[in-house]
Amino acid sequence: MKTFCWVCLVFVVxxxxxxxxxxxxxxARVVFQTNYGDIEFGFFPxxxxxxxxxxxxxxxxxxxxxxxxxxxxxxxxxxxxxxxxGRSAPMNxxxxxxxxxxxxxxxxxxxxxxxxxxxxxYSDPDSAESSFSILLGDAPHLDGQYAIFGxxxxxxxxxxxxxxxxxxxxxxxxxxxxxxTILSSYYYDTVLEICEKERGILKRRxxxxxxxxxxxxxxxFP
Numbered sequence: 001m002k003t004f005c006w007v008c009l010v011f012v013v014x015x016x017x018x019x020x021x022x023x024x025x026x027x028a029r030v031v032f033q034t035n036y037g038d039i040e041f042g043f044f045p046x047x048x049x050x051x052x053x054x055x056x057x058x059x060x061x062x063x064x065x066x067x068x069x070x071x072x073x074x075x076x077x078x079x080x081x082x083x084x085x086g087r088s089a090p091m092n093x094x095x096x097x098x099x100x101x102x103x104x105x106x107x108x109x110x111x112x113x114x115x116x117x118x119x120x121x122y123s124d125p126d127s128a129e130s131s132f133s134i135l136l137g138d139a140p141h142l143d144g145q146y147a148i149f150g151x152x153x154x155x156x157x158x159x160x161x162x163x164x165x166x167x168x169x170x171x172x173x174x175x176x177x178x179x180x181t182i183l184s185s186y187y188y189d190t191v192l193e194i195c196e197k198e199r200g201i202l203k204r205r206x207x208x209x210x211x212x213x214x215x216x217x218x219x220x221f222p
């Protein structure tokens with residue numbers, strides 16, 4: 001297993017420090033389905049565009065399926081393993097090619113607070129690959145050192161479950177005793193979801209109008 005420096009994926013629940021407002025989420029959402037529940041997150045493409053593109057491509061390729069959270073440090077981070085070594089299923093050539101890419105460090109003024117997604121890396125600031133963390137608490141000492149690229153949008157209860165699991169310490173890492181598996185993942189677009197819902201409502205209204213028009217026609221023009 002590769003050993004990363006401090007990494008974090010964190011919940012942004014308040015306005016972000018030096019920024020006057022929280023970065024805007026794109027409409028894309030990713031859901032990790034774990035053996036302890038689902039975790040949904042969105043992206044900050046205006047903050048870390050290269051990182052967002054890379055992670056989203058890994059998701060679309062199914063690279064995180066059968067991967068796991070190798071680290072759960074209560075009040076600090078829940079860290080997803082590097083997919084090249086963390087999956088229980090083998091990767092195909094396309095998956096491996098994307099997983100082995102290193103992404104330039106897109107550091108920003110966004111703060112490491114509970115809920116934010118933050119990339120893992122080695123000592124080289126441009127060595128991020130596929131491991132990232134969910135911050136389970138505020139960690140200001142990580143600010144400006146790791147690339148924040150999104151935040152959790154749903155799954156608070158799942159994260160609380162992970163924090164309650166038995167752990168063991170291995171060096172600087174606090175690791176779960178039992179494997180926390182990402183059974184599968186999927187993605188969707190919130191704008192398209194809204195459009196589909198509104199389209200369904202419109203179809204039902206049009207159908208109801210057609211029925212009413214026909215009823216009036218029969219009544220008035222027998």
